[in-house]
Amino acid sequence: xxxxxxxxxxxxxxxxxxxxxxxxxxAPFIAAYPEPAVRELRKYTPLILxxxxxxxxDFTLLGxxxxxxxxxxxxxxxxxxxxxxxEALGSIDPDDVVFLAAALALGAPIWTSDxxxxx
Numbered sequence: 001x002x003x004x005x006x007x008x009x010x011x012x013x014x015x016x017x018x019x020x021x022x023x024x025x026x027a028p029f030i031a032a033y034p035e036p037a038v039r040e041l042r043k044y045t046p047l048i049l050x051x052x053x054x055x056x057x058d059f060t061l062l063g064x065x066x067x068x069x070x071x072x073x074x075x076x077x078x079x080x081x082x083x084x085x086x087e088a089l090g091s092i093d094p095d096d097v098v099f100l101a102a103a104l105a106l107g108a109p110i111w112t113s114d115x116x117x118x119x
Contacts, residue, residue, distance in 0.1 A: 031071070033102075
């Protein structure tokens with residue numbers, strides 16, 4: 001089973017060693033994360049470092065650990081579904097279009113706390 005995760009889920013796993021992190025590192029499913037969202041995630045690095053008090057080295061090791069269990073969905077894979085995702089989300093949250101596009105491309109559910117992406 002494949003599950004598309006959004007940035008909030010990934011940030012949660014980076015912030016705290018709790019259930020979300022354990023789910024992503026020991027999951028019986030494949031977590032998928034769209035390539036364009038990786039750029040979005042990088043802008044949160046200073047905030048995550050501040051909140052966790054992790055060194056850059058430890059943060060990098062944690063990120064590498066998480067991404068061993070996350071399949072990055074290449075941007076070209078989203079091209080066939082990006083228009084449909086954009087149409088469905090309208091102007092609700094343009095940053096979430098890539099997650100819906102990935103879910104449509106993979107035929108997968110989305111793990112998110114965003115109500116507009118939840119069934």
